[in-house]
Amino acid sequence: MALLNVENLSVSFVTRNGTNKAVDNVSFAVEERQITAIIGESGSGKSVSCYAILGLVPTPPGRIDNGNAHFLGQDLLALSEAELRAIRGRDIAMIFQDPMTCLNPFMKIGDQLIEPLTLHEDLAKGPARERAMALLAEVGIWHPQAAMSAFPHEFSGGMRQRVMIAMALINEPKLLIADEPTTALDVTIQAQILKLIAELQTKRDIGVLFISHDLAVVSDIADKIVVMEKGKVVESGQPKSIFEHPQHPYTQKLLAAIPSGQKTADTVAPDPLIRIEHLRTWFTATAGAEPVKAVDDVSLEIHRGEVLGLVGESGSGKSTLGRSILRLVPITDGQMTFEGTALSSLKGHKLKQFRHRMQMIFQDPYASLNPRMTVYDTLAEPLLLHGMVNKAGLDQAIRELMDNVGLARAFVRKYPHEFSGGQRQRIAIGRALATRPEFIVADEPVSALDVTIQAQILGLLADLTKEYGLTMLFISHDLAVIRQIADRIAVMYRGKLVEKGSTAQVFESPRQDYTRSLLAAIPGSNPV
């Protein structure tokens, strides 16, 4: 008998524009002492299914149409809110995607941790704190005592996710639901958290329902995989059979989208377009305080026509380096030249003239586009600002841009919220290309996207680089993505450049320990 058995679950959302079936007749089971993974893109209904069985889908607009979910002999969907509350946090616990936003910023870690204990087990504060500290130590928090009286903002993302895990496990639940628990984390931290979840699962003998959009991530830990598309289960089975003999076309597509392979290095004659010498970008928070050395003595050349992959974890200074080159942040010290022109000393009008030759694509296509501007306006702005076209040629230029980035011309009057993430990133790429730049800084352009969309955008970027003869600094924390698109790789760690070399060389014979640890953390590198 399975620990959790969901049968024929259907959930809809009733909105003014009609009823939208988010989950359509879905059945799956979580066995005791096993990790079951649900895989699917955003909007596939994977999270909604899990929230629905715990009564966490707000109704209205949500509505559970039919189905049952048997857990320990009772149908969760037939329980009252009060009965369900007694199960939530005690027998079934959850961890969520974004540890930065899932902890209450106004409450001390300790108070948040013991809440489920005092609530469900009626434990006094003292013993509850003892247990919380023991658990914090178990999930790898170094100073449990200090951590108890700290606030969430004092912890990094990875540490907060450990706290979330401790909070979920504190009542010794029988089932742990993990909703994209590593998606918001760096690749090395992701590897640590995955390992921790797998260890805790074995040690405590619990069932885990692991939700993810990333097949590579679950390949290392799952005992069973359920693939969802558009609210339906399209395939399920052992990881081995899913990876080796995917039956459904969607599963095949997902597998194909896992970034793999390596760019066949073009034989680019090393012709430095950008030369950076001893660049320092320091930030001083308050006068007299120790400056944050975001970029500290970095020297680098970017060759004409190449894609240089810049790798590092959050906080390594890779984004600051990109922004420094574009002169979007004030630099502290050092020299930068662009085709022999000293970039670092350009000012005012001269700098503005230079801007159209260097553009940037940002990580979050949801935040980087002005929500009150149509696609037309977004693309027209740089074209007119830099005098690329006159009013008469504007429509034509915008149509060409939309064709080039693969957006239907009919979308031209739509606003960003009417597009999906991938389409928005296409708009952002179009905006960057509008001024016919020679150099582009792409700052994590695919990390906010689903795997299949990610593959499309990477393909588009590779094509456009050739077509426009672009030079690109491609910033990412994801080595698998970098490997697919970059000619050369530079690795940053704590503001310093620790390694650079051709993609093949860095992957096959990394010289630094840090690079080796990054490589080892790539998900899917050691499948079960």
Place this chain on the structure above:
Amino acid sequence: MLRFILIRILQALPVIFVVITATFFLVRSAPGGPFDQEKVVIPEVKKALEAQYRLDLPLHEQYIAYLGDLAHGDLGPSFKYPGRSVNEILFAGLPVTAELGLYALIIALCIGVTAGVFASLRPNTAQDYVPMSLAMIGICMPSFLLGPLLVLVFGIWLDWLPITGWGDIPGDKILPAVTLGSAYAAYIARLSRAGMLEILSQDYIRTARAKGLPEWRVVIQHALRGGLTPVIAFLGPAFAGLLAGSFVVETIFQIPGLGRFYVQAAFNRDYTMILGTTVFLSSLIVFFNLVSDIIAAWLNPRLRHQFQGGRS
């Protein structure tokens, strides 16, 4: 912490200086003077009076002399109430106005926060629309309309409450406080609703629900603190506004507070009284803004350690 307060006070000084200068010259540019009365004063007497109050000096010298007095905390003698200084009159009226303002603020908070939180729990239903529509009416209704209306209903028709005075008959403080507080209650209701709605959609609220907490604990323990931050930031300006804006209510209910002197001073061209009250009230506004900023920052753990020095 001390540094923060010091910087804020230094920032406030130019503001108050501009207020003084603008008021000084505006008041002087208005036609008429403190000794232009219906009954004719003999020119010699008028001249003597003007000399006594330094009105015979050129304007810029008067200005500099006034600033000099102000630096010693002396707001000068009143022109209208001979023998009393502006300082005396202000400190006589302040306790009454402050008491009225405090009651009004307490009423505004109790009604406003309750209504706002209540509305935010079921957005876009009757539970939301009814209190929010009332709040809108509260904002739109000026106190010179609401005051007489309350007097009519509770004072005359129902005959429950006294309609004038301050501290003379039990219960005579209720109507003025309600009249003064209602507009602020409405603002606070809207602020708390918006703040709560934002916090209730946060991920950590979902975490709290996933723990199995009952809804009232989710709201009170997890949502309220963040949701009421905008209200706390508003309290300082609100209290200053209550003090400065109470003159209408004080006039309606015949309350001997600051506001009535302020209005009278403007009619009488009582230069020092107008200036003194303005300087005093603008300093209060600056002060209460500072206090509410400090409280709001103190309640936010991410900002708190700025005060404790160290980590940023």
